[in-house]
Amino acid sequence: MRFLNGRLGFCATVLILFMASPRNLYSQSPFFPTSTITGRVIDRVTQQALIGVKVIVLGTGYKGFTDDNGYFTIERVIPGVYHLRFSTRGFTTEFKSDVVAASGRSVFLQVELEEIKNPVRTIASPSSYFFFDPMAVSRVLQFDFEEVRRSAGALEDPERFLAGLPGIQPLIDSRIEAIVRGSSPVENVVYVDDFELALPEHFGLQGFSGGLLGMYNLNQVRGMRIRTGGFSARYGNRLSSVLELNMREGNINNVEGTLGINSNAVGAALGGPAGASANWLLSVRRSYLDLAGGPKREKPKPRYWDLLGKLHWNVDYRNTITLIALAGLDAIDYSRSDGEYLIPSLLIDRARNLQDQYLVGGRWVSNFGRKWRIDISASVTRGEYALTIQDSTGRKLREVNAFEKEVTVRGESYLQVSSRFFLRSGLEFKPVEFRNTLEWVGDTSGFGNPLSAINADVKENSLKFAIYSEGEFFPFSNLLLKAGLRIDHFAYLDEFTLSPRAGIRWRLWPNLTLIGSAARLFQNPPYPWLSSDPANKKLHSMYADVATGGVEYLVVPDWKFTAEVYAKEYRNYLVSVEEPTMMYNSLGLEGGFFYGGKAVNAGVGYARGIDVSIEKKLSSGYYGLLSYAFTKTRFKALAGGWAPGTFDHTHAVTLTGGVQLSRSWTLSARWQFATGRPYTPFDAKASIAARRGVFQRGKFMASRYPEYHRLDVRIDLRLNFHGWDIVAFAELRNLYNRKNVYSYVWDARENELREIDHLPFFPVFGFSTEF
Structure with missing residues (x-):
């Protein structure tokens, strides 16, 4: 009985630790599904690839860097909804919300950063979760795939989604x-x-x-x-x-x-x-x-x-x-x-x-x-x-x-x-x-x-x-x-x-x-x-x-x-x-x-x-x-x-x-x-x-x-x-x-x-x- 109680106590301890720190155990365990977040980071004005951009999944220990073609890959991510930050020296810092990591597919993001030494930078809004077009002189609305997919009334159709937008x-x-x-x-x-x-x-x-x-x-x-x-x-x-x-x-x-x-x-x-x-x-x-x-x-x-x-x-x-x-x-x-x-x-x-x-x-x-x-x-x-x-x-x-x-x-x-x-x-x-x-x-x-x-x-x-x-x-x-x-x-x-x-x-x-x-x-x-x-x-x-x-x-x-x-x-x-x-x-x-x-x-x-x-x-x-x-x-x-x-x-x-x-x-x-x-x-x-x-x-x-x-x-x-x-x-x-x-x-x-x-x-x- 003492042996059984010990086993039960051990299992209970492991379960408590798992629930208290799910990301650490989840990402290390072969028994649970994981996902991959990939993407490409480019210059907003020139559209060229940016090398060495640091990508951080906020609230976690996940991070990565872009390669010579501007691509990055972050593997073994616990499935869930995340927010990412993109930063590199000489460019604006940008955020991405609604990033859904799922075990069945990788997430691909395309992110645009703006060069700070460029005069365009000074008319930009501070870093935020919103899309910003520095050359737009009238209203531009942007929405990502996940924002459209989960929207009530849109029936997963981009143009039907428009009916809920301003004007x-x-x-x-x-x-x-x-x-x-x-x-x-x-x-x-x-x-x-x-x-x-x-x-x-x-x-x-x-x-x-x-x-x-x-x-x-x-x-x-x-x-x-x-x-x-x-x-x-x-x-x-x-x-x-x-x-x-x-x-x-x-x-x-x-x-x-x-x-x-x-x-x-x-x-x-x-x-x-x-x-x-x-x-x-x-x-x-x-x-x-x-x-x-x-x-x-x-x-x-x-x-x-x-x-x-x-x-x-x-x-x-x-x-x-x-x-x-x-x-x-x-x-x-x-x-x-x-x-x-x-x-x-x-x-x-x-x-x-x-x-x-x-x-x-x-x-x-x-x-x-x-x-x-x-x-x-x-x-x-x-x-x-x-x-x-x-x-x-x-x-x-x-x-x-x-x-x-x-x-x-x-x-x-x-x-x-x-x-x-x-x-x-x-x-x-x-x-x-x-x-x-x-x-x-x-x-x-x-x-x-x-x-x-x-x-x-x-x-x-x-x-x-x-x-x-x-x-x-x-x-x-x-x-x-x-x-x-x-x-x-x-x-x-x-x-x-x-x-x-x-x-x-x-x-x-x-x-x-x-x-x-x-x-x-x-x-x-x-x-x-x-x-x-x-x-x-x-x-x-x-x-x-x-x-x-x-x-x-x-x-x-x-x-x-x-x-x-x-x-x-x-x-x-x-x-x-x-x-x-x-x-x-x-x-x-x-x-x-x-x-x-x-x-x-x-x-x-x-x-x-x-x-x-x-x-x-x-x-x-x-x-x-x-x-x-x-x-x-x-x-x-x-x-x-x-x-x-x-x-x-x-x-x-x-x-x-x-x-x-x-x-x-x-x-x-x-x-x-x-x-x-x-x-x-x-x-x-x-x-x-x-x-x-x-x-x-x-x-x-x-x-x-x-x-x-x-x-x-x-x-x-x-x-x-x-x-x-x-x-x-x-x-x-x-x-x-x-x-x-x-x-x-x-x-x-x-x-x-x-x-x-x-x-x-x-x-x-x-x-x-x-x-």
């Missing part, structure tokens, strides 16, 4: 249509690893940046940046925002993989080294709802595939080459059932949509010393789009067959002319080809205007060309002045556009910075509208004059307050001649099917507002973001006078946050509120008499939908095993089952007003395994 509201729960500062989904652009992607979502609409869900697996996304103000001269052909998605690289040491399933798709990914200085990544996903079987005439079941491939090669200390391929294949076939119509106002009985999109690109970045960098890239994007819509008699209401192809070759130089002056210059050459076959039956609008039938078959080859230059000057150590000019040419419209840009960044105190920008931004008319009428070849590009001013205040290293005011003046906006109240930026989900016909550049408008937010990074067990946005938009077409914009939400509040309950459990939530959008009410008597929707005269955009608000709650679980792990989540969307109204339509079959709602309460589950 950005969703259009409809079931789709991804970001409304940036009261603008429109047609005014946004998405770049993947610096390559423009025309249709970045599955089941997107021509001319729109949104869709049903993202065309990429979140597990392959390293991070994202969203620019919502007067962005750099290197970006063109959009009026509101630029979203940059950066794909991660493959593991440089060994092959790793991921298998996962969520509410609508299954996916797999592999990545690993390719020789001593290269790595590769491959990801594929497929929807599975169409495999569930069931009656043919039931709710539509989208079918899609997407594929991502990437190869990254560090040729030497100065040169890197990146190759990327992205593809998406979509199909959906809707047939009416149970007396329900896809669009009740038109008695649509069947709709079929097929679309394919491909992107293939290559990029070479070379540094000539520490003062000059060149960036040369070439890519091909190709998309095919087919849509057929039939009414209850089998008659085709709309038929679209479209093809778009753009070949983009871009060269850019970034030169440090002196210690106080930097110059970015670039050239972009883009041959384009588009074909549109459009067959639309004639109709009558809700205002009683006759809409002519459209029968167009257009095939065009044209050229887009751009040249830009931008200077960054530091007259004083705490002041950045920025000015640039972009010149675009679109041969099809036979026009040149000049887009000046200017900005200022002034650091008043170590933790307080003022920013301001002004720009004229242009956007070409979409290919389908250009094709729908011969007269549209005389159209011009739309433009907006944008001005922003803001303040960034770092309260403490993990708390930041930001506020920015903005004003936009729209000119030359496309307006339909036959439906004189309809502008291109007023189109939403339904309008994407039907816009076209003769148009003129007669639309004008403005947007004014303010975005305010306070954010807390996950550095002490919890994180959060509280944002408020006020927006006022007014537009004037050919008729209807000045009226609120279709996406004028006026007031919007978002509160999102979460807590790290333990190494394994994370709880998060997001609550959103927005003032109802404006709409034009129906004239009930006239609609009943005509058996179709007829709008009230003199009431254009005079009413508003009820306020929108909802709560999403999510819980994540991570289990670590030897060489692999499991990540599972459960999310309760619209937890208190708020009945949010999306729109009112006139049901032509029942001859009555009908309410279309956003999604009700529903749970979502998913899990993945990493090995």
